[in-house]
Amino acid sequence: MPGNNLPAQLTSLIGREREIGELRQMLARSRLVTLTGAPGCGKTRLALAVATDAREAFPDGTFIVELGPLADSGLVPQTIATTFGVREGPDRPLMAALHEHLRLKLLLLVLDNCEHLLDACANFLEATLRACPTLSVLATSRELLEVNGELAFRVPSLTYPPEGTDHIYEYEAPRLFVDRAQLTLPAFKPTAEDWQAIGAICRHLDGIPLAVELAAAKVDVLSPVRILDHLSDRFRLLSGGRRRPGGRPQTLRAAIDWSYVLLAPAEQKLFRRLAVFGGSFTLEAAAAVATADEVGRADVLELVARLVKKSLVVAQSSDEQARYRLLETLSEYGREKLLAHGELSDVRNRHLQFFAEMAEAAFKEWRTEAHSSWLQRLVLDIENLRLALDWARSQDRSASVRLSGALAWFWWTSGRLLEGGKRLEESLQPPEGTDFDRARALDGACMIAYHHSDFLALETFAAEQVIVCERLGDRCGLASAMTALAEVALFKDHDAKAAEALLMKSLELSTTGGFLTQESEALTILGLIGFWRDDLESVPQPWERALRLSEQVSDVPQRIRMLADMTCLNLIRGRIIDAARSAAAALAAYRATPGHHSLEEMLLQCYAWLAVEAGDIERALQLEGASRASSRLSGYGEPPTWSRYWNPVLRKAMAAVPAEVVERALSEGVQLDIEQAFALAEALASPAPIADRRYVEIAGVKLTRRELEVAVMVAKGMSNRQIAARLVLTERTVEGHVENLLSKLHFHSRAAVAAWVVAQNELAVERPP
Ligand SMILES: Nc1ncnc2c1ncn2[C@@H]1O[C@H](COP(=O)(O)OP(=O)(O)O)[C@@H](O)[C@H]1O
Ligand SMILES: [Mg+2]
Structure with missing residues (x-):
C-alpha cells in the first residue's frame, strides 16, 4: 500500500457512498477539487473517506495537511513541505525543492481547512499544480479557492427524513444519531417513539453531522423526546420565535450553544480554556493551562473524558502519549466564550508558561x-x-x-x-x-x-x-x-x-x-x-580533539557532526579504511539519535564516495541521487569546500559508466526514502565491496588489496596520476594509499617501495576480482 499519513478514524462513517463515488470521478477529471460547505457539515470527514478510498489510484501516496491551526499564511508552503519531509535550506528555495520532490509523483494531497488562508493556498496551488503535472489536490474550505481548473463540490448535509415517514433508519442523519448515541450509552435501543423524535431532531438540525453528534451525546441524561424539546426551545430563543429556513450556520450555532449551556460549570470552563491550544494537546498541557477557579488539576482527566463523550473534544488515536483536539468550529466557539468571560489573557499566559517550561527543559x-x-x-x-x-x-x-x-x-x-x-x-x-x-x-x-x-x-x-x-x-x-x-x-x-x-x-x-x-x-x-x-594535514588534530570533547560531554549532535566531517576528511585524504570506519560510526550515531536532518545529505555523499572507491559506481550514483533528494531537506555545507573535492570524483565515476546507467542510477536514488538510502549505504559497508578489500599479509606486513595494487603500480614506475586514472580513483586517494604504504613499510621513498615489491617477486600482478 502506498504511503499515507491519513489518521485512523475512531468512529464509523455513515452513508456518503454516492458522494464518494461522485468525488472520485471529479478527481479523475480535475487535479483540484474543493469541498465547500458550512462548518460541521462533514467536509473533512468526507475528504478523508475519499482519500482513503482512492489510495490505490495514487501509488505515490495520499497525504493530508491540516491547515486549521495555522495562523500565519506565510507558513502554508512550509507546513505542506514538512509533511513530505522537505525542508528549507540556504540557497534552496523551499517551493523549488518541494516541486522537485512532487514532480511526476502520482500523489493526492488533501488540504484541510483552507478558508482562513484562501489567498496563500490559492497562490501555492497555482504554482504547484503548474510545476507538478501529476499531482492531485482535494481541498476543504468554507469558500472556493478560485484557482484555474478548480472543480467545486458542495458537501450536502446528511439525508434526513421528511415529516410523517416511518422509514427513519433509511436516512443518514438518524443513523449517525443512533451510532453516536450508542457510543455514549451502549445499551441505547431506540423505541418507535424514540425513532420519531430522532427523525424530528435531525430535521431540526438540518442533518448537519456535527450538530447531530452533539445532540446524540446527550442520550445518557435525556431521552430523544426530551432532547427534541430542549432543542426546540433553544431555536425559538435564537430566532425570536421564527425558524428561518436554510439558516444553517445558525442551526449549528444553536446546537453548539445548546451543548455548551448543558455542560456543568467546570466542564464549560475547561472546554473554553482548551480552545487556546493550536492543533492538539496533551492532558498534562490541558491541566497546566485550564487549572484555575473550579477546575482542579486532578479533575482535568475526568473532565476531558466527559467532554470527549459529549463530542466536544476529539481523542486522537496514538500509540504514544494520548493527545486531544477541538474541531475547528468548536475551537472558534470556545475562543469567543473565553473572550466573553475575560479569561483569554490569563489562559494564554498559562499556555505561554507551560510551553516556556517545556522549551527550557528541552x-x-x-x-x-x-x-x-x-x-x-x-x-x-x-x-x-x-x-x-x-x-x-x-x-x-x-x-x-x-x-x-x-x-x-x-x-x-x-x-x-x-x-x-x-x-x-x-x-x-x-x-x-x-x-x-x-x-x-x-x-x-x-x-x-x-x-x-x-x-x-x-x-x-x-x-x-x-x-x-x-x-x-x-x-x-x-x-x-x-x-x-x-x-x-x-x-x-x-x-x-x-x-x-x-x-x-x-x-x-x-x-x-x-x-x-x-x-x-x-x-x-x-x-x-x-x-x-588547502592544508589538509592541519585538520585532523583539532577535529580529533573536537570529537573526543563531544564524547566527553555527551554532546550527541556535535559528535555526529564531527564524525561526518571526519569521514569527509578521510575520504579527501584517501584514507579509505578510516573513512569507512568513521562513516559507519556517524551513521550509527545518527540512527540512534536521528533528527539532525542537515547531516543526511553529506553522509550519503560520503557513502557514495566509498562506493566509488569500492568500484561500485552504480551504487555510488544511487547514493548520490538519494543525497540530492535529501539535500532538498537540508542545506548543510560543512566543510564548505566538500563539494570541491567530491564533484570531480563524481564526474569521473559518471564518465566510467554509460550515460543510461548514470541516469537510471541517479533517478533510482532520488526515489529512495531516507531509510532505504541508509540501508543501501549500510549494505555497502558490511560484507560487499568494501569488505572485499581483504587484507593481504606479505612478509608480516598487512596491506589492503588496494594498497597492494598501488604498490605494484608504483614499482612499475607509474605516477600517482597514472595510477589514479587506471584505478578510477582520485589522485589524492592514491596519495593516501602511498602514504599508508610508506608508513606500514617504514619507508621514506617510492623507490624503497618499488624495491620491496621487486623483492617480494612472488607477488604476481593480480587484479582483485
Ligand atoms: N458521514 C459521516 N459519518 C460519520 N460522522 C460524520 C460524517 N460526516 C461528519 N461526521 C462527523 O461530524 C463532525 C463534523 O464533521 P467535519 O468533517 O469535521 O466537518 P467540517 O469539516 O465540514 O467542519 C465530525 O466529528 C465528523 O466525524
Ligand atoms: Mg473540517
Whole structure:
C-alpha cells in the first residue's frame, strides 16, 4: 500500500457512498477539487473517506495537511513541505525543492481547512499544480479557492427524513444519531417513539453531522423526546420565535450553544480554556493551562473524558502519549466564550508558561541522547510553540527573548532555519530582556545564521553577544561569540589569519574556564581553516580533539557532526579504511539519535564516495541521487569546500559508466526514502565491496588489496596520476594509499617501495576480482 499519513478514524462513517463515488470521478477529471460547505457539515470527514478510498489510484501516496491551526499564511508552503519531509535550506528555495520532490509523483494531497488562508493556498496551488503535472489536490474550505481548473463540490448535509415517514433508519442523519448515541450509552435501543423524535431532531438540525453528534451525546441524561424539546426551545430563543429556513450556520450555532449551556460549570470552563491550544494537546498541557477557579488539576482527566463523550473534544488515536483536539468550529466557539468571560489573557499566559517550561527543559538536554525525543515532542506541539512565541512577543518581551533563545536549536535541527532566524530576530529587536536571556538568544541566533550561511547577520549578532557577555562576565558565552566572529572572518572576509587569532582567544577562554562544548565548536572551525588554506594535514588534530570533547560531554549532535566531517576528511585524504570506519560510526550515531536532518545529505555523499572507491559506481550514483533528494531537506555545507573535492570524483565515476546507467542510477536514488538510502549505504559497508578489500599479509606486513595494487603500480614506475586514472580513483586517494604504504613499510621513498615489491617477486600482478 502506498504511503499515507491519513489518521485512523475512531468512529464509523455513515452513508456518503454516492458522494464518494461522485468525488472520485471529479478527481479523475480535475487535479483540484474543493469541498465547500458550512462548518460541521462533514467536509473533512468526507475528504478523508475519499482519500482513503482512492489510495490505490495514487501509488505515490495520499497525504493530508491540516491547515486549521495555522495562523500565519506565510507558513502554508512550509507546513505542506514538512509533511513530505522537505525542508528549507540556504540557497534552496523551499517551493523549488518541494516541486522537485512532487514532480511526476502520482500523489493526492488533501488540504484541510483552507478558508482562513484562501489567498496563500490559492497562490501555492497555482504554482504547484503548474510545476507538478501529476499531482492531485482535494481541498476543504468554507469558500472556493478560485484557482484555474478548480472543480467545486458542495458537501450536502446528511439525508434526513421528511415529516410523517416511518422509514427513519433509511436516512443518514438518524443513523449517525443512533451510532453516536450508542457510543455514549451502549445499551441505547431506540423505541418507535424514540425513532420519531430522532427523525424530528435531525430535521431540526438540518442533518448537519456535527450538530447531530452533539445532540446524540446527550442520550445518557435525556431521552430523544426530551432532547427534541430542549432543542426546540433553544431555536425559538435564537430566532425570536421564527425558524428561518436554510439558516444553517445558525442551526449549528444553536446546537453548539445548546451543548455548551448543558455542560456543568467546570466542564464549560475547561472546554473554553482548551480552545487556546493550536492543533492538539496533551492532558498534562490541558491541566497546566485550564487549572484555575473550579477546575482542579486532578479533575482535568475526568473532565476531558466527559467532554470527549459529549463530542466536544476529539481523542486522537496514538500509540504514544494520548493527545486531544477541538474541531475547528468548536475551537472558534470556545475562543469567543473565553473572550466573553475575560479569561483569554490569563489562559494564554498559562499556555505561554507551560510551553516556556517545556522549551527550557528541552534546552537543557538538546545536546544529549535525549535530542531526538525532544525534537519529536516539540514538533507535535509546534503550533502551540508558535502561539506561545506570538503571545510573548505581544505581551511580554522578556519572555519572548527567553523562549526564542531556548528554541533556537529546535528550529535549526528540525530544518526550519528561515522561521527560526525570523523569530529570533523579532525577539531581539527592539533590545529588551535581561542580559542573561539576550546572551542566550544571541548565541542561538548566531547558530542559526551560521548554518544558514548568513554571515552578515552572524556578524551583527556576534558583535552584540560580545558586548552583552562582557557586561555579564560570561566567559563561556564570550568564547562562543569569539568562535562566531572567527566564522565571520573566515567565510565573509576570507581572512584566515584573523579567524585563527579569534579562535585562539576563544580556545583560551574555553580551556581556562573548562567550557568543553565551546572548545569543541572552536576546534571544528579551526579545522575548517585548514580546508580553507588547502592544508589538509592541519585538520585532523583539532577535529580529533573536537570529537573526543563531544564524547566527553555527551554532546550527541556535535559528535555526529564531527564524525561526518571526519569521514569527509578521510575520504579527501584517501584514507579509505578510516573513512569507512568513521562513516559507519556517524551513521550509527545518527540512527540512534536521528533528527539532525542537515547531516543526511553529506553522509550519503560520503557513502557514495566509498562506493566509488569500492568500484561500485552504480551504487555510488544511487547514493548520490538519494543525497540530492535529501539535500532538498537540508542545506548543510560543512566543510564548505566538500563539494570541491567530491564533484570531480563524481564526474569521473559518471564518465566510467554509460550515460543510461548514470541516469537510471541517479533517478533510482532520488526515489529512495531516507531509510532505504541508509540501508543501501549500510549494505555497502558490511560484507560487499568494501569488505572485499581483504587484507593481504606479505612478509608480516598487512596491506589492503588496494594498497597492494598501488604498490605494484608504483614499482612499475607509474605516477600517482597514472595510477589514479587506471584505478578510477582520485589522485589524492592514491596519495593516501602511498602514504599508508610508506608508513606500514617504514619507508621514506617510492623507490624503497618499488624495491620491496621487486623483492617480494612472488607477488604476481593480480587484479582483485
Ligand atoms: N458521514 C459521516 N459519518 C460519520 N460522522 C460524520 C460524517 N460526516 C461528519 N461526521 C462527523 O461530524 C463532525 C463534523 O464533521 P467535519 O468533517 O469535521 O466537518 P467540517 O469539516 O465540514 O467542519 C465530525 O466529528 C465528523 O466525524
Ligand atoms: Mg473540517
